[in-house]
Amino acid sequence: MKIRATALLFDNDGTLVSSLESVDRCWARWAEEYGITAEQFGKVELHGRPAAEIAADLLPAEIVPEAVARIEDLEVEDVPNGGVHLLPGTRALLDALPADRWAVVTSATRRLAEARLAAVGILPKTLIAADDITRGKPDPEPYLLGARALGVDPADCVVFEDAPAGLRSGRAAGMTTVALTTTHRAAELDADLVVEDLSALSVQVTDGGVEIARRD
The missing domain is CATH 1.10.150 (DNA polymerase; domain 1)
Structure with missing residues (x-):
């Protein structure tokens, strides 16, 4: 796929x-x-x-x-x-992406999100946090704001989530969803694609965008 x-x-x-x-x-x-x-x-x-x-x-x-x-x-x-660490595949996947092709959309406050991301050496160009929204996930507002910040049509975005509320938010925004079974069982996650974590995926950047595939 x-x-x-x-x-x-x-x-x-x-x-x-x-x-x-x-x-x-x-x-x-x-x-x-x-x-x-x-x-x-x-x-x-x-x-x-x-x-x-x-x-x-x-x-x-x-x-x-x-x-x-x-x-x-x-x-x-x-x-x-301690107690904050990168999940498998995170570094490799983000390093393969241009800075203007991805964003972090989190339910944490900006202060907390930046502290956790800095602790693991991730510095996103675009970050949408709880401070930026009026309605949190599962409302579509956070992901719609993320798409707007990147200047991209929501239909051309893919959401990566581990929680049912986040997946509902992404679907409501009209986006493709990828679920990771890092905190919930696969049966609890309704998404277009379900994988264990980001290490299960490969990305290829093209002139037309980004192609995501499950690794063999």
Whole structure:
């Protein structure tokens, strides 16, 4: 199977990098500080959603801004402690792409996303973060904004995601979707193509765009 596109849009956590160790540490501490039980926490969809939406599901509206600022501080401060690393295939795939053919579209804040990306040596020319949007994934706004920032028709973009919410966002934006089974089982991921991680893919840049194929 080959997919042709003009631009590639990547989620960050769970797609380019793994930050699960850091995320687990920080959100567990945050939940304890705000008196949120494990049962309450378990009922909320966490992965691939902005922190502001998660906090709004769990806390009274009047303390959500403070709580969001707190989790951002915890996660940024935790980056140097380890638990953030490149996922297989990330470096090789991004190195094969011109800087103006790809973007990172993340549910994290810009401050947090830049901290995690810098920790693993990735410096995207185009980054869409939670600060830039009014509606997070699964709404199509984040990926539509990514396409606009690159000057590309959404129909000519491919989204790479590990979370159901992100895949729904990409599909709603009218984009081709590639799912990675880094954080969810394949059965949970509805996409045009499902692979283990980016190492399963090859890319070839042509005058007309980018060609993506599954490695043999």
